[in-house]
Amino acid sequence: MASPAGTLRPRRDAAAGVGSRHRSEGLKSMPAVCGFVQLNPDAPSVSDALARMGDDNESGLWESESRFVNETQDVGVHSWQFGTASPVAETGGLSLALDGYVVNRTQLASEVGVDDPSFSDARLLLELWHQNRVSRLEHVEGDYNFVVTDGDGVHVVSSRLGARHLYWYWGESYVAFATRMSAIARLPGFAPQVDRMAMLEMFNFGYIGADRSLLEGVRLLPGATCLTIQSGTVRQQRYWDLQFANDTGATNAVATGFEEYVEEAVEAYRESVDAHSQRFEQITVPLSGGLDSRTLLAFAAQQRAGIPVHHVSWYGAEAQIARQLAIECGADWHEYDPLGFDYSTMLADGDLIAQGNIHCHQFWFLPVIQSMATTDSPSIVLDGYLMDVLFGDTFLILPERTDASQADTVSAINRQWRRCRPELVKKVFSSQFYDDYEAANAHSITSQLEGLDEPSLTNRVQAFSFQNRSNRYSVALPNVQRQYADYAYPGTSRRLIELYRQIPPHFKKGSQFSRAIVSRADPGVAAVSWAKTGRPLDQDKGRLDRLVERFPVKQAGAMLMLRASGGKLDLSHRADLNRHFRQHSGFRRAFLDIAEQERTLSRGIIDADGLRRLVSMIDRGWPALFLLQALVTVELFHRRFIDEA
Template identity: 25%
Template sequence: MPGIVGIVNDKEGKQLLEFMLDSIKYENWYLMDSYVGPLFAIGRAHLGILNPEAQPIFNEDRSLGIFMDGEVYDYDEQRTNLELKGHKLEIGNDADFCLHLYEECGEDFVKNLNGSFVIVIFDTDNRKMIVANDRFRLRPFYYAQNGERYLFASEVKAILEDKSFQKMVCHEAVADFFAFEMILNDNTFFEGIKVLPPASIMIWSNGQWSTRKYWDLDFKEDCNYSKEYYVENLVRVFREDIKRRMKGNHRMGVNLSGGLDSRAIVAMMAKHHNPIHTFTYGVKRGDEAKIAEKVAESLGTTHRFFALEQNFLADDAELGVRLTDGMSNCRHFQWIGLLRQMAEDVDIVFHGLGMDILLGGWTDISNVRIHRKILKARDDSILASLIFQKLRKEGVKDMDSLFSDSYYKIIKDLPKQSLKKALREVKARHPGNKADYIFWRNWTRTSTSPARRSYIEDRVPGYDNDFVDMILEIPQELRFQHRIYYEFIKKLSPNLAKIPYQRTGFAPSAPFFLHEIGKLVKSSYKAFIRKLRTVTRGRISIPDTIGYTDYDEWMRRDAKLRRFFENILLDEKTLNRGYFNESYVRELVKTHMSSKKDYGKELCALLTFELWHRLFFDEQYKESNTA
């Protein structure tokens, strides 16, 4: 995806900067900015949508320069104050404002910025560089040191353009990826390449990096207002949240699902912008498609449905791994191949990333029981064990069998150690809030969301400063199982509250107990059709239309997709890398393809990791596939 790349302390940095920029340029029409000085070489690749003016932008005496990826909102009053103090914002965009705010306030400039951004400010007089990201790390920023040279980029692959950087696999990241389906803390798959934590300021000065937090999730656990108070204020803050994100003369759209978050966004956008394009993807006649169509019809949007072909992953998996640096499982790549088509209609797409987790609590159909135990955990050791159980449900089964004996000895204890490290960062007292903190802090960067920006920009109302601050006041018990979320939707849009919620089959306006029954019915139905497939060895197969995809069955039934998985997973190159138990992987593929048992999640994880290895380690493969 586009973003910022750079090098510090390298006198020959110009050519390397060009290579780094080229590595994140997926289309010839991308716009490129660069600066090469005696100490800093920095560049930006962008779509020309947000802050399209050339960068860097300098202050009046050109002692400070700024590169910015992203945007900030609601700063008219601050801008006026800066101008009254003599600052001249000649460009007048977000980056220009942030540069002068830094000049006025120093490193505290970032504390109250509301937006999605990575900012790099270089101070040539004082031989200093400052990097700041938004509160929720909506835009990743990776960094590494190679000798006396410091490298940074919005994508890991740009750092690897330094051919003298020694590639070594981070075993903790591998363990996390397979155990939890996400990488905890600030690791990547490479030793020595880290990702900047959320709400951080990083400073390079005198040949050293230093990093500190300027904000953290601070649950207001002593608040005890009425449910009505929370609902009223959530609606008020959310309306302002959407309003501030409507800035600019852009074509705007929404990824519309059968859930609650996207319908809330569309309902508020319709008050400020017309026309609104909405996009839904999935299986024909699936729950997501049918519910999204009802929402679109109710609000009068220009709606477009993309029916996913069963073999789309065979075409899109490699691109998805490139765009996500391999840190998102390919089973979440449903929309990767649709980005170009969406870009025909919109410049910016809104989506509900995080809202379901923030407002609904970290719960889902399959592990509500564990979350109930989490809420009652008496001490941190019990809590850690329960969070580990819950995270493991997202990962692959039987890691001790999947990995070779020698490699499993290296990684077997790493997932628990990684979780303990993550828990040390948590400041909340309530066990439910501690669990939510772990997920909020770590999940965003391993979601596929940033990859959207390879073709369109995105806006994420669920991660608005004021909206999150309001949610942090709500007791865990009200957020648990979407209790407050249903009330929020009913207050926000009574009409949309009458349309069913995909996860339960009942409308938000329905009594709460019906949603619990609906979850049970849907989970039981999914279990039934899976069992029917395995018992009959695939002779009877009922399509799964509850979610977006049915990978388990598609990779069995579609010849192209089946060949794609088998050709990669059973390739000698894959099996001989030393990570996995060769006979177990062969049996895993055979068992799944014969419908004896479902191992789609495991096969997708293996495929993702192998494609990452080929794209990022195997230079010959990389060159032959990019020629």
């Protein structure tokens, strides 16, 4: 059920003519959408605004583009997309521009009474909107944002989970929205400023909370949201909310047993993966030795042979597991050595796409997707977004509690998502920055808890996760990579989300529910060891596994050995990027070449002595690379938007 519409307030524009003069160089291949709505005669013309906003999308790998400008010349939208169908549809005085795709085309066509298979996704959504407005949007499967104009104004709409990032800005004379913030920053009257809360969240969590961005006043459109611009006002309405029904004391939650829930999950997964296989001609799967990617591959391989799979080989044991999975599923194997990646190029390419809103750690898959885009040319990449939350034990807190205070909740969230120990931050950053960092931690979490009415601590923490798109962390990676090949998330179908709402949390302990799904669907795939335990999926962790997991003996031992040997004996995990920083000069210099520059040290975040202490910590075995990566992420944002304004 949609929640009541909310009225928002605009940000005041600066003097006309002030804006970002940065023009992206190099990569101009990113599918995107941008739009502009005049609110008064002082605003730039629509044609001028669209020309500025699309300045870095002149050419590239996108395959189709289209735009519309309304009859009164006060609304314009431009879309560049993968695929050959036009991303714009117009009929009967309505216009719709799409960024993304729809999966359940047959169902939607039947619902709106269309029997023409040539109808584009944009046209189907336009018919659905014309007949139902927001009331049926929660039933659309796919990954998209779209913009529709009708007699009631301009409506900017996100998909149910909001996995596809879209930024928007409300100034005194216009509203603008775009896939990339730089499109908005190029508009006359926009004076870029840092959102300090967002910056501090980047250092706390590795993501930016709620609807903030690093540019003050530029917001990220939440999931399941319709933003309506009409007569100079902006209203924000949700058309779907996640509401749990898994109270173990309630009849509806215990009437179905574990096995029955697993059977429903198997059928729901099969339905969703089959729908994606039918919708897209070429699919590929990034394959690890974990649960989520093998689940998608197992179901997809039941429909197709020779699916390309791509594995990043951080260490040999997991590579062997992934290779066995590929053989079991008859997949086409591709393997990459991440130690050979060019991290300087990766930082530059990732910054061009993410523009400060995604922690640069999430750029690590870029060389793989760039290779895939030129060799496999996949129509879609199947990604396991949210699957570990839905049916695994990620963010799971047991035993369930209904008496947890807000302080308990804040503590639980910090245990899950705070990315570095605060005492390490205090040792290296400026005292003022550290004070602000601590204050921002509490404010960020408590402000986002205000709208969550969940008595169970487990549900409250997971609802917090959903409110942040799984904390904008796991979905951050595909929002970088989808600029080269589009991504899909079969594990987030409405049927699977509905099932997730009902499952008693204790069913997911030790990821037993996720493991049972694979075991039921494909015993051969389940027989291949799980990288997390080294055991087949039908076997639980042993006592030693649980002990090692609870007490990080290996990490502590590796740190002690590193210190005792003066840095000569590094026994840390090959996939540990802190180790990579210590051992590989190219990776090390990629970050330090930015961090050591005078303008980085002039921001009031860290000085030269603090940076030396931070580097020394990493060299002595402390897991503090995250902080250096956050520093570089924020610095690249400053250079793109603030220094060149």
